[in-house]
Amino acid sequence: MGLTRFERVPPASELKFEYMRQRYGEMLVKLGERYNDIVVLDADLSASTKTSVFASRFPERFFNVGVAEQNLMGIASGLAAYGKRVFVSTFAIFATGRAWEQIRQSIAYGDFPVRIVATHGGITVGEDGATHQATEDIALMRAIPGMSVIVPADPVEVLQVIEFIVDYNHPVYVRLSRNKFPIILDESHYRYQYSRAQVIAPGKDVSIFACGYMVYQSLMARDILREKGIEAEIINASTIKPLNVEDVVRPVKRTGRAVTVEEHQIIGGLGSAVAEILVENHPVPLLRLGIRDRFGLSGSANALLSYFGLDANGIASAVEAFLKQT
Amino acid sequence: MKNSRHLNRKELTLKLETIARKARYKMLEALCRAGSGHTGGSLSCMDLLVALFFHEMKHKPQEPGWKERDRFVLSKGHAAPALYTVLAMSGYFRENHLSTLRKLGEKHLQGHPDRKSTVGVEVSTGSLGQGLSIGIGIALGARIDSKNIRVFVLTGDGELQEGQIWEAAMFAGHRSLDNLVTIVDYNGLQIDGYINDIVTLEPLAAKWKDFGWRVLEINGHDYNEILDALEATRQPAGKPTVIIAKTVKGKGVSIFEGKAKYHGIAPTAEELEIARKELLGDGTDQI
Numbered sequence: 001m002g003l004t005r006f007e008r009v010p011p012a013s014e015l016k017f018e019y020m021r022q023r024y025g026e027m028l029v030k031l032g033e034r035y036n037d038i039v040v041l042d043a044d045l046s047a048s049t050k051t052s053v054f055a056s057r058f059p060e061r062f063f064n065v066g067v068a069e070q071n072l073m074g075i076a077s078g079l080a081a082y083g084k085r086v087f088v089s090t091f092a093i094f095a096t097g098r099a100w101e102q103i104r105q106s107i108a109y110g111d112f113p114v115r116i117v118a119t120h121g122g123i124t125v126g127e128d129g130a131t132h133q134a135t136e137d138i139a140l141m142r143a144i145p146g147m148s149v150i151v152p153a154d155p156v157e158v159l160q161v162i163e164f165i166v167d168y169n170h171p172v173y174v175r176l177s178r179n180k181f182p183i184i185l186d187e188s189h190y191r192y193q194y195s196r197a198q199v200i201a202p203g204k205d206v207s208i209f210a211c212g213y214m215v216y217q218s219l220m221a222r223d224i225l226r227e228k229g230i231e232a233e234i235i236n237a238s239t240i241k242p243l244n245v246e247d248v249v250r251p252v253k254r255t256g257r258a259v260t261v262e263e264h265q266i267i268g269g270l271g272s273a274v275a276e277i278l279v280e281n282h283p284v285p286l287l288r289l290g291i292r293d294r295f296g297l298s299g300s301a302n303a304l305l306s307y308f309g310l311d312a313n314g315i316a317s318a319v320e321a322f323l324k325q326t
Numbered sequence: 327m328k329n330s331r332h333l334n335r336k337e338l339t340l341k342l343e344t345i346a347r348k349a350r351y352k353m354l355e356a357l358c359r360a361g362s363g364h365t366g367g368s369l370s371c372m373d374l375l376v377a378l379f380f381h382e383m384k385h386k387p388q389e390p391g392w393k394e395r396d397r398f399v400l401s402k403g404h405a406a407p408a409l410y411t412v413l414a415m416s417g418y419f420r421e422n423h424l425s426t427l428r429k430l431g432e433k434h435l436q437g438h439p440d441r442k443s444t445v446g447v448e449v450s451t452g453s454l455g456q457g458l459s460i461g462i463g464i465a466l467g468a469r470i471d472s473k474n475i476r477v478f479v480l481t482g483d484g485e486l487q488e489g490q491i492w493e494a495a496m497f498a499g500h501r502s503l504d505n506l507v508t509i510v511d512y513n514g515l516q517i518d519g520y521i522n523d524i525v526t527l528e529p530l531a532a533k534w535k536d537f538g539w540r541v542l543e544i545n546g547h548d549y550n551e552i553l554d555a556l557e558a559t560r561q562p563a564g565k566p567t568v569i570i571a572k573t574v575k576g577k578g579v580s581i582f583e584g585k586a587k588y589h590g591i592a593p594t595a596e597e598l599e600i601a602r603k604e605l606l607g608d609g610t611d612q613i
Contacts, residue, residue, distance in 0.1 A: 074458070074463065083393075101453060105452070110440075
């Protein structure tokens, strides 16, 4: 028993699934009651991002700018310059893609503490297809100087992350998803720590670094691997930038092999972050699982995860093959 | 700063004209020393900047973080030399700091305004089309707090070709942000030539009007017109105001006036000498 709520992942029917974005919206209201300087912005997606929950409670501190993401980020910058505590939400693809340069120039260059909490990251967006599936957002945000990138693993962690960023005085990008996430972390023991990657399930044969929904899938993959005599440890790398070097090196020194799993291109995201650290500090065989330089497709979230080899079975067989080769 | 509001219009105009001539020269001196920079568009907006910083805006150079100050956003960030010069002359930093313009150093004056390295710069700008949205954010913040703060955003004309400007214009009109004033430095030239040859903005006044703004059109080098327009914005109009200021690129020095070429190059020592004579006369005028 580590930081998760269980030794083995129970069947989905026994897990409690929740929308991360719903928890985010409710958390915003709580914070809005605590801090009267919180202002929330959205670009016509408040019903989906759940900033609508804040909007109905604090209409005077909520601004919907319409379908205009560039203006969204600029206004966020101005509100932060004035001294407000700013949260901005829209879909990950539009936040980081459409308004990348506004985030770079108007927000990050001036080091304004704008909290960009984007939803609908990754391929689990599902049926809407490739245009709406952000699989480059982590790379785009990671490249901006001074920008932090956080991808929470479950509804327990999302609350802790929002609680942390409300007092964090620099720009930050938080990626949430469309689909429901199971509660996997043990609320009474798990504590989100900025920049830290934490081992949440032990194992001696291979270190699997995962973020977001892939933490749940990796935990299930761990159970499958255990049946085959492979003991994988699961590391929740929720802060992709800055990523603590020791937290990557220490476990890998023990296991000798590393795997990364993300709902994102293997170029520029968690896989790259871990690869950079390992190559510089402790080179070992590394397998990066994610989207391999292609666009997504329409389909249900589960069907897509299976198609791209990012469900528990796909991860388990890729890891098994990797261990055989190395 | 000395309050200029006790002066009559004639005295005030004379005072601002004198400051503007000196400011133009000090700025050209800095540009010449830097060896690069945007001469034309910095000269075209100098009269507007002088009117704002030496008369219209409520600010305290000795207390840059004063919460009640009016805010200024230089959306046309390439006119940084003009902003730096009025900031220095108002007392935000020493005038000899202008010699750091474009020279390597963490706290030196950057090619485009950087709030982290330069006191008095509210927001970092330089990528065109972004300043109006930032100004809206500041104006919304002030409105939430019911503060009597005005936000002035100076845009270029070429940058009005950016889509973000019109996203911002639409939003500000919809929200009736009457503590927001945009000033368009309409010098008619962009890097590649005449705006009207590349992509015209006309009918410009009608566009802003259609987006829900009060429109004032002035000669951006005539202090009577500049002051009238700025005074008019003190009375809330229930909508944001845009002052379309017709200007001349390179204004103040004959060899630079109306020349697209001087968009992005600095004066040579010889050109600076011509500018000195034209701006300061025989040299007896104390800088």
